[in-house]
Amino acid sequence: MNKPIDPSIYAQVPDAKGRFGPYGGKFVSETLMSALADLERVYSQLKDDPDFQREFDSYLAHFVGRPSPLYEAERWSDQIGGARIYFKREDLNHTGAHKVNNTVGQALLAKFMGKKRVIAETGAGQHGVASATIAARLGMECHVFMGEEDVRRQALNVYRMRLLGANVISVTSGSRTLKDAMNEAMRDWVTNVDDTFYIIGTVAGPHPYPMLVRDFQSVIGREARVQCLNQIGRLPDALVACVGGGSNAIGLFHPFLEDESVEIYGVEAGGHGVETNEHAAPLTAGTPGVLHGNRTYLMQDEDGQIMHTHSVSAGLDYPGVGPEHAWLKDVGRVNYVTANDDEALQAFHTVTRTEGIMPALETSHALAYAAKLAATMTPEQTIVVNLSGRGDKDIFTVAEVDGADIFGEK
Amino acid sequence: MSRIQAKWQSLHAAGRKAVIPYVVAGDPRPDVTVSLMHELVAAGADMLELGVPFSDPMAEGPVIQKGHERALAHRVSLRSCLATIAAFRESDALTPIILMGYANPIERMGYAMFAEAAAQAGVDGLITVDLPPEEVETVNAELKKVGIDNIFLISPTTPNDRIPLITSQASGFIYYVSLKGVTGAANINTQEVAAKVQQIKSETDLPVAVGFGIKDAASAAAVASVADGVVVGSALVSLLGNEDKTIESRCHDAVALLGEIRSGV
Ligand SMILES: Cc1ncc(COP(=O)(O)O)c(C=O)c1O
Numbered sequence: 093m094n095k096p097i098d099p100s101i102y103a104q105v106p107d108a109k110g111r112f113g114p115y116g117g118k119f120v121s122e123t124l125m126s127a128l129a130d131l132e133r134v135y136s137q138l139k140d141d142p143d144f145q146r147e148f149d150s151y152l153a154h155f156v157g158r159p160s161p162l163y164e165a166e167r168w169s170d171q172i173g174g175a176r177i178y179f180k181r182e183d184l185n186h187t188g189a190h191k192v193n194n195t196v197g198q199a200l201l202a203k204f205m206g207k208k209r210v211i212a213e214t215g216a217g218q219h220g221v222a223s224a225t226i227a228a229r230l231g232m233e234c235h236v237f238m239g240e241e242d243v244r245r246q247a248l249n250v251y252r253m254r255l256l257g258a259n260v261i262s263v264t265s266g267s268r269t270l271k272d273a274m275n276e277a278m279r280d281w282v283t284n285v286d287d288t289f290y291i292i293g294t295v296a297g298p299h300p301y302p303m304l305v306r307d308f309q310s311v312i313g314r315e316a317r318v319q320c321l322n323q324i325g326r327l328p329d330a331l332v333a334c335v336g337g338g339s340n341a342i343g344l345f346h347p348f349l350e351d352e353s354v355e356i357y358g359v360e361a362g363g364h365g366v367e368t369n370e371h372a373a374p375l376t377a378g379t380p381g382v383l384h385g386n387r388t389y390l391m392q393d394e395d396g397q398i399m400h401t402h403s404v405s406a407g408l409d410y411p412g413v414g415p416e417h418a419w420l421k422d423v424g425r426v427n428y429v430t431a432n433d434d435e436a437l438q439a440f441h442t443v444t445r446t447e448g449i450m451p452a453l454e455t456s457h458a459l460a461y462a463a464k465l466a467a468t469m470t471p472e473q474t475i476v477v478n479l480s481g482r483g484d485k486d487i488f489t490v491a492e493v494d495g496a497d498i499f500g501e502k
Numbered sequence: 503m504s505r506i507q508a509k510w511q512s513l514h515a516a517g518r519k520a521v522i523p524y525v526v527a528g529d530p531r532p533d534v535t536v537s538l539m540h541e542l543v544a545a546g547a548d549m550l551e552l553g554v555p556f557s558d559p560m561a562e563g564p565v566i567q568k569g570h571e572r573a574l575a576h577r578v579s580l581r582s583c584l585a586t587i588a589a590f591r592e593s594d595a596l597t598p599i600i601l602m603g604y605a606n607p608i609e610r611m612g613y614a615m616f617a618e619a620a621a622q623a624g625v626d627g628l629i630t631v632d633l634p635p636e637e638v639e640t641v642n643a644e645l646k647k648v649g650i651d652n653i654f655l656i657s658p659t660t661p662n663d664r665i666p667l668i669t670s671q672a673s674g675f676i677y678y679v680s681l682k683g684v685t686g687a688a689n690i691n692t693q694e695v696a697a698k699v700q701q702i703k704s705e706t707d708l709p710v711a712v713g714f715g716i717k718d719a720a721s722a723a724a725v726a727s728v729a730d731g732v733v734v735g736s737a738l739v740s741l742l743g744n745e746d747k748t749i750e751s752r753c754h755d756a757v758a759l760l761g762e763i764r765s766g767v
Contacts, residue, residue: 109636119605119632121561123657123682126664265567271558278560283683285659382605382632383558395579396610397557 102349105419110299110386113422115415118298120385123282132300134205139307144200151196152311155229156186158193160312162319162476168446168463175329175469177462179449179479180316180344189452189481190312190340192222195291197308199226202289209233209284212291213277215242215270215336216407216454217249218481219293224258234258237276239269242406249485267400270336270410274384294337295414298385302414309343316476317347324474330355330465333478334458335375335428336407338414340480349425358417359461361403362430372401374413375421375428383411388418404433404489405453407481431460437493439463440483452481453489505598505626506651506674509548510709510730520731521546521722521764522711523738524602525756526553526569527586528578530742530749536589541757543597546764551629551733554583554603561631563686569739580607580616584623591624600627600653600674605637613644621648627674629653635671642671655679658694662701669706676702677733678712680725686736690715696728718759719766726767734763 105112118128138144152158160181169177182190195212202210210232214220220236227234236258243250243262253260266272274297281290295302295309320328331348333341335358348354363371371377374389381390383398391399391411403409420426431439436453439460444450451459455478462477469475483490491498503511513520523542527535539550555573559566580603587599601620608616608630620628628650633641638652645652651674656665659682669676678699680690699710712725713733722732741755 117637118634119637120634121631121657121679122634122655122668123659123679125634125636126659126661265564266557275558275560279563279684282561283687285682379610382609384560385632387609390606392606392610394610395581396607397574397579398606 099350099352102425105416106299106303110303112416112419114380115387115418116299116302117387118385119382119387120298121282123285124298127285128298128300130205131201134201135300135304138201138204144204148197148200151200152193156192156196157184158311159315160184162316162323165447168443169466171446172463172466174466174471175473175475176471177466178328178474178476180312180476182312182340182478182480183449183451183482187218187222187225188484189218189222190309190343190478191219191293192225193311193343194293194305194308194339195219195222195226197304198289198291199230199232202232202291203230205289207287207289209288210291211235211237211277211280211288212293213237213270213273214293215273215409216405216452217242217246217253217485218407220258220260221249221252221256223291224253224256227258228256235280236260237263237273237280239267239273240264241268242270245489246406246485247488269401269406271398278384294339295342295416296337296384296386296412302386302416305339306342306346306416309339310346312340312343312478313345313347316344320476327351327354328476329469329473330357330475332357332359332458332462332465332475334359334408334454334480335413335417336410336454337412338417340478342414342416344476344478345426356426357461357465358426358428359457360428360430361405361408361457362432363402365432366430370402371430372403372409372411373430374411375417376430380418386415388412388415389421404436404493405457407452407454408457429461431457435460437490440490444483449479450483451479452483453486455480504649504651504674505596506549509598510675513548519726519767520548520711521760521767522549522551522731522733523547523760524551524553524713524733524735525738525742526555526566526573527583528555528573528576529569529739530572530752532576532578532582534749534753535586538753538756539590540594541753542760543594545757545761547597547760548731549598549600551600551602552583552587554580554601554607556604556607559604561684563684563736565686565736565740565743568743572743580611584619584625587625588623598626599624600629601625602629603631605630605632608641613641617644617648617650621650625650627651627653629655629677631655635667638671653677656702658682658698665702665705669702669708672708675709675711675730676706678702678710678729679714680712681715685714687715690721690725692724692728695725699729719762722763723766732767734760
C-alpha cells in the first residue's frame with residue numbers, strides 16, 4: 093500500500109468548499125444553497141462551543157449510554173486461531189446501532205436553529221428509529237422516508253418508528269430502496285426548507301454533512317483508541333468496519349488515520365458477488381460521478397444512470413458512498429474489500445452462536461471479512477471490528493433466507 | 503451573437519414575451535420527439551427546453567419523474583438526446599434549444615467531450631440543476647470554448663447578496679424558480695415573483711424567464727406580465743403521460759395547450 097508521506101493530510105479535509113481531493117462538494121439545486129450555508133455557519137460556531145459540546149456529551153453519556161465497551165470475542169478468536177478479534181460494541185447503544193450518535197448531534201443543531209420539523213431517509217430503519225427517538229425526546233415533528241422494499245423487509249423498525257410518533261413515508265419511485273428514500277427526502281427538504289432540518293444518516297450528501305456526520309461519529313474511534321491502549325496496551329494491528337454510506341466506518345477509522353501501523357479495511361456489500369453486477373460495492377467496482385449532492389464513487393452505467401443495487405442488508409444497499417471514503421481509497425490509506433450475502437449470513441450465525449451476540453446483517457459483512465483477515469494473522473496481533481448494530485431487526489430476513497417458519501404458519 | 507441572444511433581441515423588438523415549453527427527450531416515445539419539437543415551435547414556442555432523462559431526478563415532482571422514467575424505459579441517454587437535437591436541426595436552424603438535466607450524465611461523458619458534442623448537435627444553452635455556481639468552474643470553461651450559454655436557476659431562497667455571484671457566471675438568461683419545491687408543485691404568487699424578478703433585474707441585464715409552477719394559460723399570462731418569459735413543464739408532461747390516450751393524441755393535446763398558453767401571453 094502506498095501511504096502518503098505526510099499523515100497530517102487527514103486532518104486537513106474537507107477544504108472550505110467541502111472537498112476531499114476531487115470528491116465531495118455541494119451539488120444541489122439553488123433552492124438548498126442558503127440552507128446549507130446556514131448549517132455550515134451554525135456548525136462552525138457550535139463545533140468548538142463548550143456549552144454545545146457539554147450538552148452533546150451529556151446526551152451521549154446518559155441517553156445513548158456511552159462509552160460503548162471494547163469487548164474481546166474470545167471463543168470466536170480461538171475458533172479462528174489467528175489474530176485476537178475485539179468488538180467495539182455500538183450495538184449496545186440506545187436504539188441498537190451507531191446511528192444514534194449522529195442523530196443526537198444533528199437534532200441538537202436543529203434545536204439550536206429553531207427548527208421544529210425534522211426529516212430523515214432510512215434503509216435498514218436504524219437511522220429512522222434513531223431520528224424518531226431523538227425527535228420524541230426533543231419534542232420535534234419527525235418524517236422518515238423509506239423505500240417500499242425496505243418497509244417490507246424491516247417491518248419491525250417501521251413499527252418502532254410509528255410507536256415513537258414518527259410519520260413513515262413509503263417511497264415507491266425508482267428501485268424503492270435507500271437511494272430513492274434519499275431523493276424523496278431531498279424533495280421534501282426543497283419544499284419545506286424554511287422550517288425543516290434534514291438529518292442525513294450517513295457521511296454522504298452535500299457539504300457540510302459528510303464532515304459533521306464524521307465528527308459526530310468519531311466518538312467511536314476516539315473511545316476505541318483509548319480502550320485499546322488501556323485494555324491491550326497498544327494500538328490494534330487492523331480495523332474493520334462495514335461500509336454502506338460509510339458513517340460507522342469513518343467514525344471508527346478517523347481517529348486512527350495518522351497511526352501508520354494500523355491497517356484499515358472497509359467492507360462493502362458484495363451481494364451475489366461483484367462479478368455479477370448484483371451488489372452494492374461502488375468503491376470496489378464503481379466509477380466517480382455526482383449523486384445526492386456530492387462527487388464520489390458510484391454504481392452507474394456508461395450513460396451516467398445510477399444502477400440498481402443488491403444486498404441482503406438494507407443498510408448497505410446504496411449505489412454511492414461518502415466522499416471521504418472515495419478519497420481515502422485513492423490516497424491508499426484504507427483498503428476497500430467486499431463480503432457477499434452468503435458470507436455475511438454465515439458470519440451472522442457463527443457470531444450469534446459463538447459469542448451470544450446477534451449482529452446486524454450490515455455488521456455481519458465486517459465480521460465475515462474480519463474472520464478471513466484474522467486467519468492470516470498471528471495470536472499476538474489484534475483486530476478491532478466495529479460492531480455497528482444489533483441484529484434483532486434482521487431476524488425476518490434471516491428466517492426467510494433459512495426457510496424458517498417463525499410464526500408456525502406453514 | 504448566440505441563437506438565444508438573437509431570439510431575445512427579436513422578442514424585445516416585437517414587444518413579445520417568450521414561451522418556453524419543457525419536455526423530456528424521448529417522452530412518451532423517442533421516435534416522436536423530433537416531430538413534437540417542430541409542432542411546439544409551430545404552436546408558438548420561442549425556445550425549447552429538452553429534459554435529459556436521469557435515474558434520480560431529485561428536483562422533479564411526480565409528473566416529470568414519470569416522464570424521465572418513460573424515456574429511460576426506452577434507454578434514452580445524453581448521447582441519444584444530442585442525436586435527437588441534431589435531427590431537429592436539419593429543418594430548424596433558428597429556434598434555440600436548451601438542455602436541462604443533472605450533472606452526472608455530463609460528468610460521465612466528460613465535460614470537454616460533452617461541450618463539443620452538444621455544440622455540434624446544435625445545443626444553445628445548458629441548465630444543470632445540481633451545478634450551482636460553486637461547482638461550475640470546469641463546465642463553464644468548456645461551454646465558453648464552444649459558445650454554449652450556461653443558464654442558472656435563482657430561487658425564492660436565494661439571498662439577495664448571492665444574486666451577483668450567480669448572474670456573473672450566467673449567460674443567455676436567468677431562470678427564476680417561482681416556488682420552493684419540486685417541479686409541478688403548488689400555485690405561484692405573482693406578486694412575490696414580480697418582486698424577486700425586479701431584484702434580479704437590478705443586478706443584471708440578462709432576461710429573466712420564470713418556471714416551476716405554471717399550469718395553464720391564466721397562470722402563464724399572469725407571470726409573463728412580470729417577467730421576460732415563462733417555462734411550461736409539468737402541465738405538458740402530464741398530458742404526454744396520459745395513458746388513456748394514444749401517443750399521437752397525447753402529443754396533440756400538449757401542442758394544443760402550448761398554443762392556448764401562447765395566445766394568452
Ligand atoms: C447497524 C448498521 N451498520 C451499518 C449501516 C450502514 O451505514 P453506514 O455505512 O453509514 O455506517 C447501517 C445502516 O443502516 C446499520 O444499521
